[in-house]
Amino acid sequence: MCxxxxxxxxxxxxxxxxxxxxxxxxxxxxxSGRLPLYAIDPPPERASMTIxxxxxxxxxxxxxxxxxxxxxxxxxxxxxxxxxxxxxxxxAVTFQYLSAAFHVLFNESFRYVRELKxxxxxxxxxxxxIDGISVNGVDMIKWDGAGKIVEFxxxxxxxxxxxxxxxxxxxxxxANP
Numbered sequence: 001m002c003x004x005x006x007x008x009x010x011x012x013x014x015x016x017x018x019x020x021x022x023x024x025x026x027x028x029x030x031x032s033g034r035l036p037l038y039a040i041d042p043p044p045e046r047a048s049m050t051i052x053x054x055x056x057x058x059x060x061x062x063x064x065x066x067x068x069x070x071x072x073x074x075x076x077x078x079x080x081x082x083x084x085x086x087x088x089x090x091x092a093v094t095f096q097y098l099s100a101a102f103h104v105l106f107n108e109s110f111r112y113v114r115e116l117k118x119x120x121x122x123x124x125x126x127x128x129x130i131d132g133i134s135v136n137g138v139d140m141i142k143w144d145g146a147g148k149i150v151e152f153x154x155x156x157x158x159x160x161x162x163x164x165x166x167x168x169x170x171x172x173x174x175a176n177p
Contacts, residue, residue: 057072072147080153122141138154
């Protein structure tokens with residue numbers, strides 16, 4: 001059975017229309033007007049993507065090269081912190097938070113353990129041990145047609161880890177304003 005029937009909205013841009021069992025239903029959806037054409041055929045800017053954002057991010061997590069980080073961020077990127085109530089808007093503030101996170105989180109135990117990737121977004125689950133506390137979290141990343149990060153959201157668990165990361169990030173941000 002075609003997944004189109006069960007998950008139509010979630011499959012936009014995911015390539016479902018290229019699956020042999022979905023081709024006929026995708027064609028019917030297009031001609032019946034149930035889906036806009038861009039849901040079947042990605043807009044032209046998608047075809048010209050020049051950066052593999054997730055691959056670049058994985059390289060950054062290994063190299064911790066903040067110059068590359070800066071080049072990957074859109075000017076109007078929005079950062080959602082697990083401890084700051086309001087979204088942080090702009091390249092400079094997002095760069096500041098992510099650079100501090102590189103120092104706090106990316107130690108020898110840091111590793112990504114799961115990845116869910118769409119056409120212009122990804123969820124990367126990670127694990128790291130800091131000061132004897134096991135930290136589990138996700139990076140939710142969205143990017144534009146050029147591959148520039150336009151939104152970055154971090155979620156952490158358990159509560160003990162959230163408090164630890166909050167404390168360490170605050171110290172890092174105060175030391176490097």
